[in-house]
Amino acid sequence: MRAAPQRVATQGEISAEIAGIASGYAGHGESQPRLDYPPYRSSALRHPRFAPVSVDLEEIERWAPCFGDQDVDARDADLTAGHPGEPIGERIIVTGRVLDGSGRPVAGQLVEIWQANAGGRYRHERDQHPAPLDPNFTGAGRCLTGPDGTYRFLTIKPGPYPWRNHHNAWRPAHIHFSVFGTAFTQRLVTQMYFPGDPLFGLDPIFQSIVDPVVRQRLIAGYDHDLTEPEYATGYRWDIVVGGGDG
Amino acid sequence: MAELACTPGQTVGPFFGVGLPYPGDGELVGDGFPGAVGLHGTVYDGAGAGVPDALVELWQPDSTGRIPRAAGSLRRDGTTFTGWGRAATDADGHFRFTTVTPGSASPGGPPFFAIAVFARGLLHRLLTRAYLPACELDADPVLSDVAPERRNTLLCVAESASGKTGYRFDIHLQGPNETVFLTHRDVR
Helix, strand or coil: CCCCCCCCCCCCHHHHHHHHEEEEEECCCCCCCCCCCCHHHHHHCCCCCCCCCCECHHHHHCCCCCCCCCCCCCCHECCCCCCCCCCCCCCECCCCCEHHHHHHEEECCEEEEECCCCCCCCCCCCCCCCCCCCCCCCCCCEEECCCEEEEEEECCCCCCCCEEECCEEEEEEEEEEEEEECCCHHEEECCCCCCCCCCCCHHCCCCCCCCHHHCCECEEEEEECCCCCCCEEEEEEEEEEEECCC | CCCCCCCCCCCCCCHHHHHHHHHCCCCCCCCCCCCCEEEEEEEEEECCCECCCCEEEEECCCCCCCCCCCCCCCCCCCCCCEEEEEECCCCCCCEEEEEECHHHHCCCCCEEEEEEEEEECCCEEEEEEEEECCHHHHHCCCCHHEEEEEEEEEECCCECCCEEEEECEEEEEECCCCCCCEEEEEEC
8 A cells, every 4th residue: 555645744844853753862872864764755665664683694795895996997086077178066075984893994995976966956867956957067986995995086066956855855965975895784875965064954864863973974074184276175074884784 | 993983874865876877787797608597676665666766786606605806897897707786776666687696605504695775765775685496594593583474585586587597586675575684793
């Protein structure tokens, strides 16, 4: 049975739902988003109702796939390149390290990103909101981490993105990250946010991580040491892949 | 060493097609590869509808149980088995891989395909295992803990099309046939 269609909620109603869930959180260190998070409407039919079953790790799950130089071109890390002209927007350098839960660098491993353009529009057939596409921006990149786990991308800062979870819903500006660790169980897809975004409190996807300390781990830091004069500002964001079950 | 706090997950969202799929992503081997098999299925939501914006990833040993350590999954050379691939679902929620039947990577352990599932509306990836059709899951000390009526969600269904072996593994995110999803404990 398909659930009865819900009336489109207002931001006030969504914010009240978010606040209600937050006030019921006892602060017991939930380290991941809640899969069942009603303010994010699309989660209703897409979360398991059973708790996951705990199993002993098997050998294959102790390992992750290997990627190498033949998989990734060095130019793939520059999202501002590859088109006839420069993309519109604020050039940024986004860099950091991929580490495991013990602080060891995840070296030579694949990092993939995708994002909206400066106007908040994705180059995707299903994104039809009336912000312009940028002919000089696709919004996808990849790289391999270095020996110390460092990844680095040059891109433009994405704009906030309107979506239809509720009336007048806007996502905080974000870059999607897909990261591999050294084990299958460390596989992580997440989103990086920018400091001080006024939309954080309104966004059910960000707020689905009910622990406020854990949420902060998705926000990059502005780092002036990363900037390039008259060219790009810089953000630093480290990623810890620990297994992340929970 | 001090344990670092893990970075939490977020949904893959509706537009992962911009960045994650690539040509040949679901073809761990070509159709003509010795022992090539199809592994396909449908990702369903709690209402039984196919999920058109899901992504399934596959990681497995080769047919002898060896764990692949070769690079090249993103630009396949046609001969190297890398053991990894991904497949986005189509408008009906269907995904498809071409691969080989996994061998057992652990002595005495039943072979399986390791599966990760991502989707719009799914706030953190789900992990599961797709065991081979003949596998006797009641013999497994861990999986015997799973209610028998749910255990079969971890089994591939054997299929045969034009003389070729294949497997079907449907994934139910929710609902009466909800797939058993897993967390992993390290007992070493």
